[in-house]
Amino acid sequence: MSATRFTGHADYGVGIGLRIPHYQHILDRRPGVDWFEIISENYMLDGGRPLAVLDRILERYRVVQHGVSMYFGNFARPNRDHLKKLKALTHRTRTPWVSDHLCWGSVDGRYTHDLLPMPYTWEAVEKTARNIREVQDFLELPVAVENVSSYAEFHASEMSEWEFLNEVVERADCGILLDVNNIYVSSQNHTFDPLDYVNAVPAARVAQIHIAGHTRHERYILDTHDHPVIPPVWKLYKRAIERCGRTATLLEWDDRIPSFDEVHREALKATKYLPDEKANAAA
Amino acid sequence: MKKRTPPRDTGASLEEIQRLMTRAVTRPLTSGERSQRAWADGSRTADVAASFIKPNDLLTSFERVQIYNQQYWWRILGSFQEDFRGLRAVLGERRFDRLAVAYLEAHGSTSWSLRNLGKLLPAFLENHPALTAPHTALALDMARVEWARIVAFDDPELPPLDPATLARKTPATIRLRLQPYITLLALAHPVDALLRKLRQSTLETGSASNAVAASRRRRPVLLRAKPEPTPLHLAIHRVDLSVYFKRLEPEAFILLTALNAGASLEGACASAFAKSPTGAEEAAAKVREWFATWMELGWLAKG
Numbered sequence: 001m002s003a004t005r006f007t008g009h010a011d012y013g014v015g016i017g018l019r020i021p022h023y024q025h026i027l028d029r030r031p032g033v034d035w036f037e038i039i040s041e042n043y044m045l046d047g048g049r050p051l052a053v054l055d056r057i058l059e060r061y062r063v064v065q066h067g068v069s070m071y072f073g074n075f076a077r078p079n080r081d082h083l084k085k086l087k088a089l090t091h092r093t094r095t096p097w098v099s100d101h102l103c104w105g106s107v108d109g110r111y112t113h114d115l116l117p118m119p120y121t122w123e124a125v126e127k128t129a130r131n132i133r134e135v136q137d138f139l140e141l142p143v144a145v146e147n148v149s150s151y152a153e154f155h156a157s158e159m160s161e162w163e164f165l166n167e168v169v170e171r172a173d174c175g176i177l178l179d180v181n182n183i184y185v186s187s188q189n190h191t192f193d194p195l196d197y198v199n200a201v202p203a204a205r206v207a208q209i210h211i212a213g214h215t216r217h218e219r220y221i222l223d224t225h226d227h228p229v230i231p232p233v234w235k236l237y238k239r240a241i242e243r244c245g246r247t248a249t250l251l252e253w254d255d256r257i258p259s260f261d262e263v264h265r266e267a268l269k270a271t272k273y274l275p276d277e278k279a280n281a282a283a
Numbered sequence: 284m285k286k287r288t289p290p291r292d293t294g295a296s297l298e299e300i301q302r303l304m305t306r307a308v309t310r311p312l313t314s315g316e317r318s319q320r321a322w323a324d325g326s327r328t329a330d331v332a333a334s335f336i337k338p339n340d341l342l343t344s345f346e347r348v349q350i351y352n353q354q355y356w357w358r359i360l361g362s363f364q365e366d367f368r369g370l371r372a373v374l375g376e377r378r379f380d381r382l383a384v385a386y387l388e389a390h391g392s393t394s395w396s397l398r399n400l401g402k403l404l405p406a407f408l409e410n411h412p413a414l415t416a417p418h419t420a421l422a423l424d425m426a427r428v429e430w431a432r433i434v435a436f437d438d439p440e441l442p443p444l445d446p447a448t449l450a451r452k453t454p455a456t457i458r459l460r461l462q463p464y465i466t467l468l469a470l471a472h473p474v475d476a477l478l479r480k481l482r483q484s485t486l487e488t489g490s491a492s493n494a495v496a497a498s499r500r501r502r503p504v505l506l507r508a509k510p511e512p513t514p515l516h517l518a519i520h521r522v523d524l525s526v527y528f529k530r531l532e533p534e535a536f537i538l539l540t541a542l543n544a545g546a547s548l549e550g551a552c553a554s555a556f557a558k559s560p561t562g563a564e565e566a567a568a569k570v571r572e573w574f575a576t577w578m579e580l581g582w583l584a585k586g
Contacts, residue, residue: 041396047464048437049524069395075298082395107305111392113358114351116304123297152347153337156294191339219341220350 002246006142006175006207008096012062012248013274016267019253023053025260026061033264035062037250040098041069044085051092058093064208064248065095066177069111072131072145073104073118083138090141097207099144099177100135102128102165119154120164129171136174144175144207147197149185149214149223161186162200175207178244180236181229181252185214185221194236203243211237211270212252226255228266234273241273249274295335303335308351309391311384316356318349359387362397366433367404369425369478372506373418382414398437401430421509424470428478428528431466431519435526438464441584448585449574454549458586461543465520465582467536471512475528481506522580534559534566535573545586 003011015035018026025031036057043054057063067086070078090098103115118124136143147165159167169176178201180194187194211234213227229237229251241247251267295303307328310319322328332344342350363383364371371379390403405427408415415422440462449457461467516536518529531539534555541551556566577583 044396045398045437046439048521050437052524075296075301079395104301107301109393110305110309111395112305112308112355113362113392113397114308114354116301116308116351119294119297119300121294121297127297151342151350152344153339154300155335155337156300157337158294189341191341219346222350 002248004175004204004207006097006144006205007248008142010062010096011246012064012096012208013246014267014270015062015064015248015250016263017066017250017252017254018057018063019257021257022260022263027053027056029260030060031260031264033061035064035248037064037066037252038093040065040067040086040089040100043092044082044089054092063093063095064250065090065093065098066146066250067098067100068115069105069113070100070135071105072100072102072135073116073124073128074106074131075104075127076107078131078135078138079106079109083135087139090139095141097142097144097175098139099146099175099208101148102145102168103148115148117148117150117152117154118164120157120159120161121154122158122167125164125167125171128168132168132172132174136172142175142207143172144177145169145172146177146179146210147182147186148179149182149189149221151189151220151222153190160192162197166200166202169202169205174205176201176205177208177210178206178240178247179210179212180240181210181212181214181233182223184230184233184236185223188216188221194232195239198236198239198243201240201243203245206240206244206247208248208250209237209240209244210250210252211267224255225252229269234269237270238273241275246275300335303331304348304351307332307348308355310352311388312353312356316353318345318352356384359392359397359400360384363387363400366401367426367429369429369474369481370422372477372481373422373425373509374415375505378414385411385414398433401426401433405430418509420512421472421474424468424472424474425477427466427468428470428474428517428519431468432478432526434466435464435519435521440464440581443581444578444583444585446578454552455547457548458545459542459548459583460586461539462520462582462584465518467531467540467543468517468519469536470515470517472510473513473515475515475517475530477506477510478528518582520580520582532569534561534569538570538573539577539582542583542586 003009013034015037016033018036018038043050045051101115103118105112105114105116132143132145183194183197211229212225213229215222215224215226249270253263313319318328320328322331329345332348336344336347338344360383374382386404386407390407392400405423408423408426412419444459516531516533518531520527520529538551538555541554552570
């Protein structure tokens, strides 16, 4: 369901990621877009053009913040300076929720800038849930955690990825940003049925869905966000919507970015699967 | 959902796994952009990978770790190249890559943003001249200016100085500072002109995302003819959110540097012309003209 406590009770439809090559088109043409997702770290600054553009976007559009380096899954606690900057940005954007990834990526203050996969252990469940709760309490906003694409699995794992996700969000009492492309990519890399994953997710906690394209290599798939969404991913999206109802949906396109209109057209394909607001209310 | 009961923990701790994986991910790649076959202690990387990463029918443990190892280096080298295209043009692709790996091994990212990746590069170049010889001075100038451009792009702006403030006080009591986004540099080469040329041949992009790189991007531009040394004083600043270079007279450079260091206006002016043959009247006229420009550009704030 779109408007729940995990979305700050806000109803969002189909959005797209705000990317630099589209700035001018958006500012000049003011296209009708339900909402934009921003990468928080690109705007956690003290001045200059990025914030100036963001302020102009905020005059006309709803913006939701999505992070790439909070690293909920780090064994260490969240970085307080990062949290302070992030919170300041949430005041600027008035984002109804914030999202970041169910992954780790820094040790002793050294950042990999990657979304590294979790070992699915009980210790990791506890530490990740602790970190998410800390972030949620500090930001005073709902947090949604996103499943990542992965290329490796750990011997230490004690459960499946979706069992891990479910345990974490239950203990942290947070939302889920369900990335159906990531589920597809990981299912191909780790040879599981992606529908098992989608069917196992607690639907009531899904605050947002990501869709995207990827790149297939000979023996694995990389989550490159540089292609249109492929039919098997749309199939997963359809199933997710059947289970979750109308859900805020966002197309990610980060590399070889085509024109704004092409990206927007690709995103709007999602509306075919989304129930409208009235149908959702009646349900 | 009903909470499951955790079984007794028997495996490696989360901290141990993350430390080991971090070492594997951040080890420099080979010249063929593959993971190194030998681990730091001389054992086989394949054995280390197999000790904590599962293989499957598609990939070995080594190959799975290698994907992350490549992604790490492609991502940070890509960002570093974006930030220091001028330096890359000075050194050429292969030398720049060697320098980049040496620098990034010594100074990996300590920020949630890749924006700060090159902050320590000028100091690193000063301490490792062999990496840039025989073009060390030019490389250092270029790195300083390219880092200053990043600062000028998005560092904060203080409320510009109200001209009435200047009128109300005597020069001995006026203390001013430069906007934080401005960097003043004394250079030995006309790096500003070189960068303008290079910018014409490349596009500016760059932002964080959660996508991975399909491969490392290469847009090599080599500056074959190195410019003759030409001392100059440069301010790297911004106007209407765009970054600009402004050449300064030596006395103006000294004056601004002194003001920014906390000197009074009177003291800064005195130090600016202490070794200058400029007469008092001409000096006063210059200072008036400079201040008019700097106020118009919004460079000055209350000290």
